[in-house]
Amino acid sequence: MTLKRRTDRPKLPGTFHRIWAASAVSSLGDGVYYSALPLLALTLTHDSVAFGLMEAVTLLPWLLFGLIGGALVDRWDRRRTMVIADLCRFGLLALATVAVLGGFLNLAVLIGIGFLLGMGGVLFDTASMAYLPELLERDPDNLQRANSRLQGAQRALDGFVGPPTGSLLFALGRAVPFVTDAVSFLFSSLMIRTLPAGPKKAAAPKGSILKDAGAGASYLLHHRFLLGLTLRPAVGNFAFCGVGAVLALYAHDTLHLGTAGYGTFLTCEAVGGLGGTFVAGRLVARLGSGGTLTLTAIVEAAAVLGVGIAPNAYLAAAGLALVGAAMAVTMTIGPSIRQAIVPDELMGRVSAAARLTGYSAGPVGALFSGWLAHVAGLRAPFLAGAAILAVMSVLAARLTSNARVDAALAQAGRAAEESAAGSALPAHA
Structure with missing residues (x-):
């Protein structure tokens, strides 16, 4: 599946x-x-x-x-x-x-x-x-x-x-x-x-809102595949927000771009991202969703490294476009898998917990890269980010492989069928 x-x-x-x-x-x-x-x-x-x-x-x-x-x-x-x-x-x-x-x-x-x-x-x-x-x-x-x-x-x-x-x-x-x-x-x-309107939800006793929120986070933490799927953007945000924190300084001091040039430079990421949304389906058809997630992790690592070691703004812009394309593919596939797996009654909470995990890593990465650039130079955050993403590509090959995606979707399908069968049984007095 x-x-x-x-x-x-x-x-x-x-x-x-x-x-x-x-x-x-x-x-x-x-x-x-x-x-x-x-x-x-x-x-x-x-x-x-x-x-x-x-x-x-x-x-x-x-x-x-x-x-x-x-x-x-x-x-x-x-x-x-x-x-x-x-x-x-x-x-x-x-x-x-x-x-x-x-x-x-x-x-x-x-x-x-x-x-x-x-x-x-x-x-x-x-x-x-x-x-x-x-x-x-x-x-x-x-x-x-x-x-x-x-x-x-x-x-x-x-x-x-x-x-x-x-x-x-x-x-x-x-x-x-x-x-x-x-x-x-x-x-x-x-x-x-x-x-x-969505399907009418069965009336249920309303307990503590904090307990309900914790149930979504607990489901995510105890579902090995979903946790792996969530760690991917979290690690990515650590690296990307770190790179983003010094990107303006890097473009100005190292690539020698002016204000207009910097605006064009940033646009390259958006161009790549738009292209990524068009090729996502073709990549999934050829490689499977798990294989595509592994490929985008490798591309992200290589592209960030390319931006960091680029000798000129043109090559750096090409690397930035590749980053945008790989991120767009990942952001298309990851949520789609999660939406097909998570039970409807937990969908909001699990989605929120996943996004919170991803967002929380960003500020940490930005602070780390700001310090690293100060002590080791403006290229250092790109090299560190590429290394982190390279490790993530190895983990992605294991945690979100095609076999694991198939198994998670099959398990979700069985659970949905069992739930539907149970709700169809007549109530006993």
Whole structure:
């Protein structure tokens, strides 16, 4: 049951195209917002600590609220959760627009709005990851194709179209980008509102929310295959966030890129990422999902090494594009497998626990690389990151091999059949 492309595969349902459209418009709004945010902040302060705080608030909601959010998503109707989260984010950005137009926006308000938007993002992202298997009836092939399309739209609009659009709109007026992002959330909520409701959940006694959150983390920790699947992006984030922490300095001091050149340099990763979403299905069809995960781990290690030892910006940019492509393939396949394996009643919590594990490694990697660059030079974090990713490629070959993927999918299928058979039995007095 490895995630391989079938020749007789059914088309993705029309309902998926609605959630795809909602995601695409929302990604465009995010790209506009995150490019305009630092421009607005520059009108308020030039304090680097303040900019660090704004960056931190994008991650804090996951660290503080991720597991609780997953538990809430498993209790609530997932479609309704997405709609409400988007409406709340629309309202927050409407308030931000009023604050900008009224001239009473300050840094504390901006950081607060960013944190609350992140909280809404935790609920929306977790609910959407849990809702997609419901919509596609947990079909592994369709899940892989759907995640590939969602990733492609996100990278194209958030990475390419959104940032320059945000800068242009900010030039027209400081409030314009925030109005645009607010409208994108409103559109997304209305589109998702038209989707079918998920299956009605059986009433169950509501215990401690912390206990429920812990159950999702425990399931992940005790499922050997899922734990291996989760450690892969965690190790990757340690290396990639470490590289990202010094990338601007490396590009300026070692590759001698100016501001315009650095922007083009970063775009190469987005170009590679977009390409990765298109080739993911073909790689899985040829190598199997486990083999593809091993291949992308090897490519990531080699590409990061290539960026770190590149003698010029052109070769470094090529390495960065390969990094983006391999990451995109991994981010398409990994969630698809998890969505096909995890029981529906745990989907939100396990997804949240997996993402929290991955996100938590990033700041540690950034701090480590900052120190390493200080004591050993700007190329050192790339060499260390490549070594870490090379070790991960060996582990990936064992922990997420085709045989292990097949076994995990087969076990999940048997468990689902047993659960369905048990629910079909008549109740005894």
